[in-house]
Amino acid sequence: MTYRAVVIGAGRIGLALEADDRRPKPATHAGMWMHHPATELAALCDVVPEFEAVAREIAPEARCYGDIDEMLSAERPDIVSIATHQDSHVAVARRAIDAGVKAIACEKPISDDLSTAQALVTEAAGAGVHLIVNHARRFDPALRTLASNLQNGVIGEVLQVTGYYVYGLISTGTHLIDLLRMTLTPFAGDVSWVAAWPNRMIHHHPDGDICVDGVIGFESGLKANIQSLDMRSYDHFELRYYGRSGLVTFDGLQRRIDYYEDVDAGTRSGFRELSATPLRSEANPDNSYFAFLADHLVDCLGGNATVASSGEDSVHALAILQAMSQSAERGGEVVTLTECADVGLHSVAALAKG
Numbered sequence: 001m002t003y004r005a006v007v008i009g010a011g012r013i014g015l016a017l018e019a020d021d022r023r024p025k026p027a028t029h030a031g032m033w034m035h036h037p038a039t040e041l042a043a044l045c046d047v048v049p050e051f052e053a054v055a056r057e058i059a060p061e062a063r064c065y066g067d068i069d070e071m072l073s074a075e076r077p078d079i080v081s082i083a084t085h086q087d088s089h090v091a092v093a094r095r096a097i098d099a100g101v102k103a104i105a106c107e108k109p110i111s112d113d114l115s116t117a118q119a120l121v122t123e124a125a126g127a128g129v130h131l132i133v134n135h136a137r138r139f140d141p142a143l144r145t146l147a148s149n150l151q152n153g154v155i156g157e158v159l160q161v162t163g164y165y166v167y168g169l170i171s172t173g174t175h176l177i178d179l180l181r182m183t184l185t186p187f188a189g190d191v192s193w194v195a196a197w198p199n200r201m202i203h204h205h206p207d208g209d210i211c212v213d214g215v216i217g218f219e220s221g222l223k224a225n226i227q228s229l230d231m232r233s234y235d236h237f238e239l240r241y242y243g244r245s246g247l248v249t250f251d252g253l254q255r256r257i258d259y260y261e262d263v264d265a266g267t268r269s270g271f272r273e274l275s276a277t278p279l280r281s282e283a284n285p286d287n288s289y290f291a292f293l294a295d296h297l298v299d300c301l302g303g304n305a306t307v308a309s310s311g312e313d314s315v316h317a318l319a320i321l322q323a324m325s326q327s328a329e330r331g332g333e334v335v336t337l338t339e340c341a342d343v344g345l346h347s348v349a350a351l352a353k354g
């Protein structure tokens, strides 16, 4: 069976970055539906007509539209990718659900508004639509293995975690928060409080976003530190997990996971220290997260998988991001998730379970 897919929002991640020679392919929503054996890219839609010239180069067989509803009624797609900006994700997704699609691949963050995001999750579930949010690392088999390794004690009890990101809490920090939840929540519970401070040394982020440093606290008592760097200097995405018997690091750009173990100290008797070099490494710099996403969504449609990066997870990540923004506005005051905005941890957790 071939599923018909369309892309709404044919900008950088929707279409144009497919032309970046250095990115593993597919590198965009359009690219993944063009190249997956079980899908075809039927059409693209954008409000800016200039996208058609780009589409002619990258996706010459796809039809181009300037109006979402016109495209949805003419194309009757099974799959809709949403690669507009976050303020329109929910409204666009609702139109796709009304048009009877089977699956939505929505860019992160799910929305800029927690309560409408939560409502969308309920509506998609009610309509039987698979809603997948592109927190892309959720689809990477190596990171899924890392999550189960941590849960199974590969470095013993996890004691400290630090993550680094660039270019805005909402824009990129959402990937970090989501990955922390993916890897830590199975044994540390969910995030129950946060504290954050604006990074006064860094001002490079999209309009309306902010770079913050902070701490997120899990129900078990485990804390994760989050620190922002300046993308004008270099891009960076990193996680470091320290356990009682070792260290695991994830380099998000090289897509490399290194496992260090505790060994006898080289320069002192009776002490243990972390190995100077990793004792085990996995690196897959050429893997395409979009290829993983396409495989996963097709598996969901075939009944062979349940959604790995769900709307519920994304609502949860958004609640944490908003709590961190609130804390930063209040100069680092601790914000519990029950205090956060208009949705509390318990209602989000209930939503995630049910």
Ligand SMILES: NC(=O)c1ccc[n+]([C@@H]2O[C@H](COP(=O)([O-])OP(=O)(O)OC[C@H]3O[C@@H](n4cnc5c(N)ncnc54)[C@H](O)[C@@H]3O)[C@@H](O)[C@H]2O)c1
Pocket (backbone or CB within 6 Å): 008, 009, 010, 011, 012, 013, 014, 045, 046, 047, 048, 051, 068, 083, 084, 085, 086, 088, 107, 108, 109, 134, 135, 136, 171
């Ligand atoms: N998952 C990732 O790694 C990743 C990477 C980059 C961007 N993103 C996310 O993807 C989204 C888009 O980012 P981008 O960098 O591609 O932005 P972009 O500005 O290049 O593209 C967005 C496109 O959406 C179009 N658009 C806006 N409203 C529309 C509407 N109603 N109908 C049709 N088209 C509409 C715009 O004209 C624009 O071409 C954002 O949510 C961003 O956070 C995710």
